[in-house]
Amino acid sequence: MKLTVVLPVITDAFTEEVRREVAAWAAPGTEIDVRRIARGTASIESEYDEALAAPGILDAVREAERDGADAVFVSCFGDPGVHAAREIVDIPVVGGFEPAVLTSLALGERTGVITVLPNVLPMLHGLVRRYGLTERVGPIRVVDIPVLDLDPGERLLDGLAEQARAAVAAREADVVVLGCTGMLGVAAALQERLAKDGAYVPVVDPTGAAVMWLESQVRLGVRASRTTYMPPRAKDRVG
Amino acid sequence: MKLTVVLPVITDAFTEEVRREVAAWAAPGTEIDVRRIARGTASIESEYDEALAAPGILDAVREAERDGADAVFVSCFGDPGVHAAREIVDIPVVGGFEPAVLTSLALGERTGVITVLPNVLPMLHGLVRRYGLTERVGPIRVVDIPVLDLDPGERLLDGLAEQARAAVAAREADVVVLGCTGMLGVAAALQERLAKDGAYVPVVDPTGAAVMWLESQVRLGVRASRTTYMPPRAKDRVG
């Protein structure tokens, strides 16, 4: 199958790293295509950034379908443009939140998400309510590092470990979900660190979860329902 | 006070009618300014339409603030771009959903929203969950008339009355909220029709509710919280 990753940012700074990560998670037969958007922002850290990026994401998703993609991963934890995209294409589309959080729900009683900045907390708490998951997802925490400063080094890992330990100790979390798709390549190391503290606590990488979610949808022969995601009616539109 | 109405569509077809309606609801001292957006769609009837309209809405809200507006009404029931707009300006901003539905909650036990097309139901049900109001807002109903075909005539009124009566009979609704800001000038007539059937059931016009909501916020001296709506960080953005 052909999987297109839409990087919802206007720079190529992450393209190669994302391609490597996605390729590492993908099944042998999966062909990877990574494309950034033409209009939008350098990173997504607010509802404002999401709104500016959405039209570019929709362009990219439509192009991906035209170019033969079997599924599209919009690589951002806030699921920007994802529901709109499902209205306009006939292939599976996911962002980072749904696959990671839904995967986490079968791994433990409560899910603790750790994201980048306080700016995105209301947006993510809004998604928890929109998706009807308030009984299972605890308060969301932050490492307080902007997206563009994330890199898979010690600072990020230390911040994640500190928040994860605090969440587990407060019984807010039995499973940890990395709440930014820019937190690449740290899930396994974080899981190892937490296990050293005592009980094993799984850590879900949103990129890995999304890749497998889409592969599974394609193999299951399912895509988004047309009673939820109806095709938009024809009308004048100026992009 | 100066109230700016942002019409989130790319045509001027509604501008005059909206200006008249808003003026009719506004308090004596309120100055009205209506402006449409430059980029977007002819009407908003899907998450796709919302996503395309959002950047233009944000431009218009920012310009409104620069031009001295005291408050902004984004005239669409789905609250498109509203949360993002609160991040970037220091004046009150509302769409159609919040003022109308919150107003309705003090008028009766259950609120029944009647909107245009099935296409927007998941979006509106998503708002009900996002706003944490599922215990009070019943299933949303439709008249099955596109936005561009709405006019304050008998067809609309008949459709609304039919749905409202069915909702009341099924105990889904004690209060009716018109679920599209394009349903102009019919609230009073619908309320009268329903009262003829038996019990008095209030009908909330989203334009009227929004105008008064904003006037009240200005008089109360409040605007959106900066712990929920943090100002976006500086970064590269391409609109």
Added chain:
Amino acid sequence: MKLTVVLPVITDAFTEEVRREVAAWAAPGTEIDVRRIARGTASIESEYDEALAAPGILDAVREAERDGADAVFVSCFGDPGVHAAREIVDIPVVGGFEPAVLTSLALGERTGVITVLPNVLPMLHGLVRRYGLTERVGPIRVVDIPVLDLDPGERLLDGLAEQARAAVAAREADVVVLGCTGMLGVAAALQERLAKDGAYVPVVDPTGAAVMWLESQVRLGVRASRTTYMPPRAKDRVG
């Protein structure tokens, strides 16, 4: 319009102060009438006090309607007698809770109410559940000052600021609602104090919110639904 304020207490200690405050919040055309009740208690700080005050409140609301009031504000945060009053008159009636808390919901993600004494917490938490708002209203806090000792001085302001800061720091509140209509004239000062700490957090004054809520209901042409608030059947009643 003519707005009647029912002070649900048996003394005239607050009458003038309330009249001044209400007049300050009201629109130019609004005529204010303040009346206390004949039977009840000196202040409302328990379910017991509410129960004793309710018959007097109902008498006063009915008299207000007979005397030509267009709307009635029962000036107590616990909404005592309000739902019963809606059954017996044909004009809008609100207490303090609904207008203030519903107003707050469009200002931020979570609402933090600060009230007088622990005695009223179960009553107010009961209202939060009755109104179906548990997903949006955080734990309620107290300044631990009886109603009769409230005055717009430093002790009250210090207590409110301390509780508000703690609520914001604990992410329990993005908006503050003053949880007693006796906390007169301190909302703006509290808002200013909080803003000095960092992020802007709106503070909602329940008297101001109620006045504007009623003015809006009158201008919108709506009052309480008769499918929720049915007129009581005729029968023997001994007051």
Added chain:
Amino acid sequence: MKLTVVLPVITDAFTEEVRREVAAWAAPGTEIDVRRIARGTASIESEYDEALAAPGILDAVREAERDGADAVFVSCFGDPGVHAAREIVDIPVVGGFEPAVLTSLALGERTGVITVLPNVLPMLHGLVRRYGLTERVGPIRVVDIPVLDLDPGERLLDGLAEQARAAVAAREADVVVLGCTGMLGVAAALQERLAKDGAYVPVVDPTGAAVMWLESQVRLGVRASRTTYMPPRAKDRVG
């Protein structure tokens, strides 16, 4: 133990019948005292009636405690004055709703309440939300018979059976709770009728449930918590 039944009405029309019913449900050692209230209404069928009856109920509960009662049953399904009463006495007090509905929750998945008139539906739905039981209690139904016209004859039984069958068929109810303490002496007959239709469905009589609930509280050595029901502070009160 000595059990006082407070009949929250101003006539003696039901006193003897209630005494007989309560005696029939009570344990051998339980001494029964039935007293009506001095101020209030002829029956309780609205929030207005509840508000008028509450001060009289509180008087009666306090007198019952002074006269040596070990527990008090306020014989009305809407729990009028019950929470206020718990603040002022040191003995168990219940109304009809809590014992009957909580008893029903261990008998089946969903509880269907059948009450007298549509007038009380919002009040009872409000209790369901206040008590946090919306996931277990289905929509409440009515036989549409005023309290004063209830008698344990065929009209009542037919109405109850019709509503109960409809609720069971719609999967709204696995257990039936009689939603008025005036529906005396019909629970067993209704249960028998339903069982003839097919599956056994238990019917909970609110008087019986309340009597046993209070006997159990006395034997368990518990009464209402003083962190929820704090004693009202001393102050001027005019009844």
Added chain:
Amino acid sequence: MKLTVVLPVITDAFTEEVRREVAAWAAPGTEIDVRRIARGTASIESEYDEALAAPGILDAVREAERDGADAVFVSCFGDPGVHAAREIVDIPVVGGFEPAVLTSLALGERTGVITVLPNVLPMLHGLVRRYGLTERVGPIRVVDIPVLDLDPGERLLDGLAEQARAAVAAREADVVVLGCTGMLGVAAALQERLAKDGAYVPVVDPTGAAVMWLESQVRLGVRASRTTYMPPRAKDRVG
């Protein structure tokens, strides 16, 4: 009436103590029969233990009915096998959770359960959600003492008092429920200790609550609904 207590463990270590406790709670006319199970575990402290004990519990419940029991108490707080048992017998069956927690709901706003070990927390939180009681039951706490080390001495009482005080101070609990039926004979002493700290907080003993719950069901003439608990269909079964 004849009440059978099923001790869901494979030793006789508790049999006599349980018999004494149950007899102390039971009404004069109640005849007590205590029987342990043949297959299962020495104590129940995990979902694994529950699963191993369930077939033995079902055998014992069926035998109890055959031997003329009027009601069965499965003496374990996690309600193991209880729902399955209701499918196969025609008499009331309860475990420890339902009677104690439902009893607590009419005693205060929030219920705090204190159980033995962290191992059973997810199981008990799962029951809270399954029973639809998340709005009323606070986070569950542990004394961190295994079931087999429980005895009504100071260590247990100290642990319970410490957790109960912390829960009350954090406003998590207005009522305390002992979350293990092995915590025998300490409820009254704990209640006394807490009252010395300040406000009266009731403590519910799950054995006492269960005994009275079953006596009440028998006297009310109700048992589990057959629309929830349908009789299992005939088929091959190997125990």
Added chain:
Amino acid sequence: MKLTVVLPVITDAFTEEVRREVAAWAAPGTEIDVRRIARGTASIESEYDEALAAPGILDAVREAERDGADAVFVSCFGDPGVHAAREIVDIPVVGGFEPAVLTSLALGERTGVITVLPNVLPMLHGLVRRYGLTERVGPIRVVDIPVLDLDPGERLLDGLAEQARAAVAAREADVVVLGCTGMLGVAAALQERLAKDGAYVPVVDPTGAAVMWLESQVRLGVRASRTTYMPPRAKDRVG
């Protein structure tokens, strides 16, 4: 990877068919092992059947781990023994409910489950509440065919199509989940039938969903959290 399927029944009637189905869904590298249980029932259609089957399921899961399985699918929609199994092994274990329902949540707004018999409805509704998913999963429906009479023929397909159409028409479902793992090989045909009616509605096969869920967990390097699923303490156990 090596995937063990535990068929929680005591006959070999389904073994070959399940092996074929699982193999068809599995990824190329996945090795399949199907084993039935020694003690239990011929099919699972009640809480009673679940309870009898659980010890045998736990034996089989432990043996699977000892025999080198990387993951275990307990092939029953009610997740029998699954949570207990996670306590005793260090490999991923799922039943039918979690993978299928969680997969469905990213495909549409509301999920409609269709299962075999009314007997299992309370059990499945109990799982919906236990898993905290009541806001997303509609009322569950039945085809009224016992498990042992299921076969991938017209009767099953007709029953499923009838229920699915009714659920979609009533807006209860945007996605259909087959609510019994014995409904083998019909998902694609049902999806096709529904699409002919109008809008595309995805149908999730629980066996396919479970196979891919486990493959994904293994590839993501995660298994059940040890803070939710703590290893049972050593003690006497008699199976």
